[in-house]
Amino acid sequence: MNRRSFLALAAGGAAAASAAALRHGWAAGPRGSINAAATSLVRSQAGLLEVDLVAQETPIRIPGTSGRALTYNGLLPGPMLELQPGDAVQIQLDNRLNQPTNLHYHGLHIPPSGTADNVFLRVAPGQRQSYKFALPDNHPAGLFYYHPHHHGTVADQVFGGLGGALLVRGDLDRIPEVQAAQEEVLVLKDLPAANERSGSGVMLGREGSILSVNGQVNPELKVAAGGLLRLRLLNASNARFWRLALEGHTMHLIATDGGSLEQPLPLQELLLVPGERADVLVQMASEGGRFRLKNLPYRRLGRPGMGGMGMGMGMGMGRAGSGQGQADVIATVSTNGAVAPQPLPQRLLAVEELPSPPRTRRFVMNHGMAPGMGVAFLINGQSYNHARIDTRVQLGDTEDWELVNTGVMDHPFHLHVNPMQVISRNGRPEPYRAWRDVVLVRAGETVRVRIRFSDFAGKSVYHCHILDHEELGMMGNILIEA
Numbered sequence: 001m002n003r004r005s006f007l008a009l010a011a012g013g014a015a016a017a018s019a020a021a022l023r024h025g026w027a028a029g030p031r032g033s034i035n036a037a038a039t040s041l042v043r044s045q046a047g048l049l050e051v052d053l054v055a056q057e058t059p060i061r062i063p064g065t066s067g068r069a070l071t072y073n074g075l076l077p078g079p080m081l082e083l084q085p086g087d088a089v090q091i092q093l094d095n096r097l098n099q100p101t102n103l104h105y106h107g108l109h110i111p112p113s114g115t116a117d118n119v120f121l122r123v124a125p126g127q128r129q130s131y132k133f134a135l136p137d138n139h140p141a142g143l144f145y146y147h148p149h150h151h152g153t154v155a156d157q158v159f160g161g162l163g164g165a166l167l168v169r170g171d172l173d174r175i176p177e178v179q180a181a182q183e184e185v186l187v188l189k190d191l192p193a194a195n196e197r198s199g200s201g202v203m204l205g206r207e208g209s210i211l212s213v214n215g216q217v218n219p220e221l222k223v224a225a226g227g228l229l230r231l232r233l234l235n236a237s238n239a240r241f242w243r244l245a246l247e248g249h250t251m252h253l254i255a256t257d258g259g260s261l262e263q264p265l266p267l268q269e270l271l272l273v274p275g276e277r278a279d280v281l282v283q284m285a286s287e288g289g290r291f292r293l294k295n296l297p298y299r300r301l302g303r304p305g306m307g308g309m310g311m312g313m314g315m316g317m318g319r320a321g322s323g324q325g326q327a328d329v330i331a332t333v334s335t336n337g338a339v340a341p342q343p344l345p346q347r348l349l350a351v352e353e354l355p356s357p358p359r360t361r362r363f364v365m366n367h368g369m370a371p372g373m374g375v376a377f378l379i380n381g382q383s384y385n386h387a388r389i390d391t392r393v394q395l396g397d398t399e400d401w402e403l404v405n406t407g408v409m410d411h412p413f414h415l416h417v418n419p420m421q422v423i424s425r426n427g428r429p430e431p432y433r434a435w436r437d438v439v440l441v442r443a444g445e446t447v448r449v450r451i452r453f454s455d456f457a458g459k460s461v462y463h464c465h466i467l468d469h470e471e472l473g474m475m476g477n478i479l480i481e482a
């Protein structure tokens with residue numbers, strides 16, 4: 001059994017067989033089984049990860065969709081990149097889209113400037129951009145995410161299909177019980193159905209009704225009965241929240257966006273907001289069987305018990321995200337053979353406790369009217385202005401940020417370059433320490449996070465990761481001053 005199998009659906013036709021793809025030996029796999037699939041994995045070799053990413057519209061073979069999507073190298077999701085701390089990274093982005101694009105290395109702790117995680121780069125149609133950076137020697141292990149981040153086109157491009165997983169190996173992978181598990185990376189991506197108008201629903205955030213897992217609809221994943229399954233989940237959606245449950249099984253959360261927890265946390269269901277990742281272990285029932293991985297309904301607009309929606313803004317929101325209807329089956333886990341029951345790890349890795357800082361800032365998220373824009377999504381009453389510095393922080397400082405959602409929609413708050421720890425939600429202390437780069441702030445909620453601005457000075461951004469909201473103004477510039 002291929003422990004590190006990973007599938008990306010290869011698009012048909014010659015477009016998929018780009019020179020870059022051939023050089024790295026990617027191939028289309030048989031569809032239907034995650035495990036049997038060909039890999040589209042690109043690993044660093046001798047300390048260097050080198051890959052070409054061609055962004056373009058290509059055919060895809062996902063049933064129910066229009067049959068076309070925006071892809072990297074003809075693949076949806078894009079190739080999975082695997083790195084070791086200390087590696088040099090050289091990525092050549094070739095923009096064959098009809099609009100500007102760029103790359104964001106979501107969750108990586110690397111400089112926000114130059115040709116690293118610089119979201120202010122603009123790669124025009126027909127242009128190429130080379131990204132070069134080094135992953136720090138002490139970079140935590142985890143599942144990260146690359147996707148476009150050109151303000152003005154990011155939501156369309158992510159909704160259209162662009163994005164891929166980026167794995168950093170390290171300590172977490174070497175914990176014996178974790179190492180013994182069968183590892184599967186699942187990239188969760190919704191796509192518009194063939195008859196779906198992809199332009200509607202921007203105010204709430206566009207969702208597609210075709211739910212794909214590694215570019216497949218309801219794929220099957222085979223694992224030994226009694227065995228330990230490590231699911232590494234990435235929400236690569238523009239706006240959809242994925243609320244996951246595996247029939248008959250408890251999930252044990254071992255890592256969040258920024259890496260390991262201190263000990264496994266049992267969960268009956270897992271909520272994954274856009275841009276968020278989670279790493280869970282599942283002890284497969286020793287009697288074996290077939291088990292549905294379900295996506296349960298979630299309501300992003302308003303909360304039960306919070307009264308009416310009270311939008312009253314003529315925003316035409318007839319739906320409330322994936323809140324209606326039944327659970328969807330997004331994959332099937334079936335057993336194949338059996339092994340002696342594998343244990344869960346008791347301890348994972350230490351998670352540093354940050355000292356309580358003297359400084360607290362407040363970020364209020366809501367929608368409202370913005371001059372010249374009409375309805376906009378705002379942070380502290382302002383919509384995004386690329387030329388304005390909204391927040392200045394000192395390199396090396398630790399700060400608390402109070403994220404306040406005074407609106408009626410949930411907003412997942414994302415900060416680039418430096419991870420955050422949730423301290424409390426509505427004043428209730430967070431029960432465990434974890435590093436995150438996306439923090440859900442529900443309608444009406446106040447979440448306190450703690451951040452240390454380490455290692456890298458420069459200008460970067462924070463924003464709502466419902467990317468339609470980011471485009472409509474819910475973003476700010478941060479300058480980290482040395």
Ligand SMILES: [Cu+2]
Pocket residue numbers: 410411412464465466469470474
């Ligand atoms: Cu939002």
